[in-house]
Amino acid sequence: MGQSRRALRTTAVGAVSATLIAGTALGVTSPAQAAPAAGIRFVDIAGDGGTILKANVVAPADTSRRYPLLVLPTSWSIPQVEYFAQAQKLAESGYVVVSYNVRGFWQSGGEIEVAGPPDVADASKVIDWALANTQADPSEVGMAGVSYSAGISLLAAAHDARIKAVAAMSGWADLIDSIYSGRTQHAMAVSFLGGTGYLTGRPSGHFQQMLKEFLGSDLSKEQDMIAWGKVRSPATYLDQLNRNGAAVMLANAWGDTAFPPNQYAEFYDELTVPKRLEFRPGDHATPEVTGLLGLPNDVWTDTERWFDHYLKGEDNGIDREQPVQLKSRSTGGYEGYPDWKSVGATRRKIDLTGTTTIHANVDSGADGGIFILSNAVDQFFRLPPMAAIPLLPRRWAAVWQSDNYATVQQIRGTARLHTTLIPTKESGTLVAYLYDVGPLGLAKLVTNAPYTWHGRTPGTPFDVDLDLFSTAYDVPAGHRLALVVDTVDPLYFEHNPSGAQLTFSSTADDPSYVSVPLREQ
Secondary structure, three states: OHHHHHHHHHHHHHHHHHHHHHHHHHOOOOOOOOOOEEEEEEEEEEOHHHOEEEEEEEEEOOOOOOEEEEEEEOOOOOOOOOOHHHHHHHHHOOOEEEEEOOOOEOOOOOOEOOOOHHHHHHHHHHHHHHHHHOOEEEEEEEEEEEOHHHHHHHHHHHHOOOEEEEEEEOOOOOHHHHHOHHHOOOHHHHHHHHHHHHHHEOEOHHHHHHHHHHHOOOHHHHHHHHHHHHHOOHHHHHHHHHHHOOEEEEEEEOOOOOOOHHHHHHHHHHOOOOEEEEEEOOOOOOOOHHHHOOOOOHHHHHHHHHHHHHOOOOOOOOOOOOOEEEEOOOOOOEEEEOOHHHOOOEEEEEEOOOOEEEEOOOOOOOOOOOOOHHHHHHHHHOOOOEEEHHHOOOOOOEEEEOOOOOOOEEEEEOOEEEEEEEEOOOOEEEEEEEEEEOOOOEEEEEEEEEEEEOOOOOOOOEEEEEEOOOEEEEEOOOOEEEEEEEOOOOOOOOOOOOOOEEEEEOOOOOOOEEEEEEOOO
């Protein structure tokens, strides 16, 4: 079995390599803008504890001087040729680029530690090797990557002061708030990541145990899981990152079902270093994927500009642009803001009046879609998950609607739900959805978020305050908004005992509402 898995990995490496190299041929760089690169060189690098990391180096052909160093760890389950197209382009513009397969995956040694301390130490070992074996300048070191490598890059910058700039694309700042937001397991995302980890790597015993407890909803291990995630969260080391001073660029998708945008925005607010925040339509890693094939890509263009300024010292204006750059899901245009709090400058409340009771355990038909696929469709075709609001069964879905809007409502930022909940069981899960409803009642999903509770007294009310996932979406004139709450969504695990009912109430002393952030007109 072990030999067949190794053979599968080797075959897959070849296939992915061919795809990426072919993609590089499509990304032609003008000779007037590029210097020749020396080609790709495959090397072995001794990581933490002597673990062998399979790596490659792409550098300028001219070895008569030193160049800025960029270190690119691979994404989760992806072979080391992942960044070949971008590495070639960066080398042609004057960088030494070292990309390596993170420990535990493919041909690299060790076991999957999920961005644990050995992964962070590996990044420093790779920098050590590059400074000793290439024309890399020790005063100009950067790290970048997509997904898993984004998290590792941020963690490394907090622990290694040699790193002067980071571009973290489709990554996380708070691992638990990403995969366990609202105290709810993001089942589809974690199951996918766990499965691909077993297929392409060697999960450590600790990771296997944590995955089993997470997917098994073992509440007795909840605090252990949170502590495990905290060690692997860049937000834990925020003070160190600020003290080291690396310039940090964060980029993510509005619909990232692995690492939702809220935790990145909160992390950005706390950074005191030179910083930039970019959000675009899509799902996990989909905004960056065309760039990995050597095709034109806004995220990778900004990444190179970021390093050109903060490592090479080029005056390309990126430091004078508005540091928060958002691309709307509805218009495709970019908007610049001075900070995150300016994004949703005004708020409009939708009152959730009356008392409503729903039954649990049945999917009402409202849901957040399919991991990666649904939000990728929204990215390319502007077709988010949809629901027919008049047809949602009120036995299993609570529905509140606004009046029709006379003008376009430009939703920007984080919608917030406040309500009073009376459950019939001590544990449970709800999922809140905000929809754009057209004249015939056909609705497009604007945003959603799950919420889980345990240990509550049945029949006793308690407040629910829930931040929905941040977004940028325009509700057309003549449409209205609808808030839908149900108890089942394929994206998440639900904890509603059989026969559970949820009652939502609103009183004059404590009215229920959803607060919608709007762009200032």
